[in-house]
Amino acid sequence: MISRRFKNLEEGLERLEMEAQKVGLKVNRAKTQYLFSSRKSTTGNNKFIELNGNKYERCDKFKYLGVLVTKDNEMKEEIKARIAAGNRVHQDSLKVMKSHNLSRNLKIKVYRTVVRPVVMYVSETWTMTAAEEELLKRWERKVLRKIFGATKEDG
Known part of the structure; x- marks a missing residue:
């Protein structure tokens, strides 16, 4: 469960x-955790919450629909994880990228359709700082340098 207010979390x-009881399901209390999301470090310091005699543990981050959600709503860890995934995909496609038989345009298409989407998945929802934006730009320049190869200065 994710909530910005502790009371809403308990209600949720x-x-x-x-609702689980209505359809004959039970909530596994050992696996159920909660995430208190806030930019203020003073709120939500409870390690456990108790509801109807059951204790639920707080977690600081988890993956939800393939995206890393953290307690302070920062994207830095998610962006680093996405760049690492992009590096893995790029390494897998390195044989194609280094091939002299393929045109640069085809290599760019491979980059745009295979490698870049791995890094940019759900990027529309990211709130980035200038440093995080620079991290993404640096990664993209690194990949493009490998596609375009070495260049000579002054011609």
Whole structure:
């Protein structure tokens, strides 16, 4: 469960248990955790919350639909993970990128359709700082330098 207010979190957990019982399901208390999301470090310091005699543990980050969600809503870890995934895909396609039989335009198409989407997945939702934006630009320049190869200065 994700919530910005502790009271909403408790209400959400209560609703989850009630709705699960209606269809004959049980909430696994050992696996159920909560994430308190806030930019302020003073709120939500409870390690556990108790609801109907059950304790639920707080987590600081988790993957939700393939995206890393953190307690302070920062994207730095997600961007680094995306760049690492992009590097893995780029390494896998290195044989294609180094081939002299393929044109530069084809290599650019491979980059735009295979490598770049791995890094840019859900990037529309990211709130980035200038440093994080520079990190992405630096990664893209590195990949493009490998595609275009070495160049001579002054011609």
